[in-house]
Amino acid sequence: MASTLDFYFEFSSPYGYMAATQIEELAAETGLILNWHPILLGPMFKVMNSAPLTQIPLKGDYAVRDFKRSAMLAGIPYNQPATFPIATVAAARASLYALEHHRDAAGRLIKALYAAYFADGRPIDQADTVLDIAAEQGLDRAEFEAGIGSEPVKAGLKKEVEDAMARGVFGSPFMLVGDEPFWGFDRFDHIRKWVARR
Amino acid sequence: MASTLDFYFEFSSPYGYMAATQIEELAAETGLILNWHPILLGPMFKVMNSAPLTQIPLKGDYAVRDFKRSAMLAGIPYNQPATFPIATVAAARASLYALEHHRDAAGRLIKALYAAYFADGRPIDQADTVLDIAAEQGLDRAEFEAGIGSEPVKAGLKKEVEDAMARGVFGSPFMLVGDEPFWGFDRFDHIRKWVARR
DSSP, X not given: OOOEEEEEEOTTOHHHHXXXXXXXXXXXXXXXXXXXXXXXXXXXXXXXXXXXXXXXXXHHHXXXXXXXXXXXXXXXXXXXXXXXXXXXXXXXXXXXXXXHHOHHHHHHHHHHHHHHHHTTOOOTTSHHHHHHHHHHTTOOHHHHHHHHHSHHHHHHHHHHHHHHXXXXXXXXXXXXXXXXXXESGGGHHHHHHHHXXX | OOOEEEEEEOTXXXXXXXXXXXXXXXXXXXXXXXXXXXXXXXXXXXXXXXXXXGGSTTHHHHHHHHHHHHHHHHTOOOOOOSSOSOOOHXXXXXXXXXXXXXXXXXXXXXXXXXXXXXXXXXXXXXXXXXXXXXXXXTOOHHHHHHHHTSHXXXXXXXXXXXXXXXXXXOSSSEEEETTEEEESGGGHHHHHXXXXXX
C-alpha cells in the first residue's frame, strides 16, 4: 500500500511557496499519495514563543537573502513582498473549500495564490484578491465567497491547525511521510532518500 | 584569484559536526580556500533571544530526529549525546591554538574533537578530554594545556566570536564564500551551485 505525503503549508511562508511548486512532482516521483493541508503558523508560533524569521535579529537579513537565492537556484520566480508576513486566513479557507468541493482544481488554486503573492506581489491577505484569483482559475467567485465565510470552513481550518499541532507540525512547509516528519523545502532530498531506502 | 570559504562552527552543533566531516571535500571540489573558525553560539543566542534547538517546544523532538536522520542519510556516524548541549570553550580554544601553531594538524584535531562528542559520547566540555584527544592526534598535551589557558588564545576566541557577529554569522555551521553567507549543513549544495554559476 502506498504511503501518504501530508503537505502542510502556510501562505505567508516563502519556503512553503517553493515547496508547493514541486510537491506534486515529488509525490509522483516517490509514489506517495499527496494530501494538501493549508494551516496557519500564528497559533504554533505562540506555543514556541517564536516569530517570523524576518523579525529575528541577525537572522532576519539572512532569511530574505536565502529566500531569494533558494528560489533562484531552484528556478522559481520570486520577489520578496513589500508587506511580509501577511494574514492568510482567507487564502487558507479558500484552499480548504476547494479541497473539499473542487478537489481537481485545489492544487492549481493553491499554487496560483502562492505565485500571486510571492511572484506578483498581489495582496492575498484581502478576501477580494483571493476571490479574484479563484475566478481566474475558472472557479465561481460567488460560491467561494460564500464558502470562505461559512461556518464549516472556518471550523475546518481551525481543526486542520489543531490536528497538525497534534501530529507535531510546527512550521511551513512540513511534510509527513506516513508518520515520519520532514520540515523545510530543503528536506525534499531527504524524503527522496528516505523513501528509496525502504 | 580563488575565493575564500570561511567555515564557522560551534562544537555543540550537530550540523556543525556533519559539516566539518565534509568541508574539506567541499573546498577542494569548488576550488575555495578553506579557513576554519571555531566560535561559541552562546553570545549570539543572547542577541537573538534564542535557545538551543532541542530546548524549543515542538521543535525539540523533531530536531533530535533530524540530527540522526541527516547523519544517517549522509553516512556519518552519529549518537545523540546524553548531555547536550555542552560548554565548548576548551575545545574551541584548543582548535584556535592548533590553527595558529600547528596549522597542518588543526583540521584533523577539530574533526577528532567533534567525533569524540557526537560519535563516541566523550565529554569534550572537560579540558582533560580535549587534551587527551590532542595527544591522541600526536600533539603535545602539556603544550596544549598551556595554550588553552593562555591570554592570547582566550582573547583570540573572543575576537573570533565578535568578528563573526560583525560579519552576520548567527549559527553553526555558517559559511561565507567571499562575503556571501550560507547557514546550515543543508546549504552545501547551494554553495556548489552558487560557485558553479559564477
